[in-house]
Amino acid sequence: MSIDISRQGRETTRSGKLVIWKCRDCAALFAPLTRLCSSCSSGDLEPVLSAGVGVIVSCRVVNRAPDPVCGVPCPSVIAIVELDEGPWVYSWIDGEVSVRSDRPVRVCFRYTQPGQRFPIFEPRHSDPVLPENPAAIQL
Numbered sequence: 001m002s003i004d005i006s007r008q009g010r011e012t013t014r015s016g017k018l019v020i021w022k023c024r025d026c027a028a029l030f031a032p033l034t035r036l037c038s039s040c041s042s043g044d045l046e047p048v049l050s051a052g053v054g055v056i057v058s059c060r061v062v063n064r065a066p067d068p069v070c071g072v073p074c075p076s077v078i079a080i081v082e083l084d085e086g087p088w089v090y091s092w093i094d095g096e097v098s099v100r101s102d103r104p105v106r107v108c109f110r111y112t113q114p115g116q117r118f119p120i121f122e123p124r125h126s127d128p129v130l131p132e133n134p135a136a137i138q139l
Contacts, residue, residue, distance in 0.1 A: 018052040018107045018119055020087050021045040031087040052107035053124060054083040059093060081105055081121050094122045
């Protein structure tokens with residue numbers, strides 16, 4: 001795979017879908033910004049559309065600097081999410097999160113710069129809608 005990691009990150013979120021990687025040699029699945037297979041060391045990875053749902057493995061509330069508009073600290077929830085397909089993703093959680101670590105979540109995207117999105121997760125209250133054709137991804 002010759003794609004650089006920053007371009008890979010932009011390409012895998014541009015469509016508003018969460019893309020993970022599958023090793024063509026051993027079929028292992030990996031998180032979005034993976035460059036090499038940790039199972040067989042192959043660099044031959046292909047994009048696979050994720051359903052974008054999973055559970056929180058671990059999370060922590062972090063109080064950041066006070067907001068310049070309202071002057072109060074801005075809490076952020078950072079988490080490790082295990083996707084239903086298996087890979088773990090490090091991200092932020094949007095919305096209220098209980099301390100329970102097995103809380104179901106789904107991906108949503110926050111716009112960062114024109115044409116770019118960053119995947120974050122939010123609590124899930126119903127069953128996910130799976131992609132119609134997960135094999136039809138063009139990067």
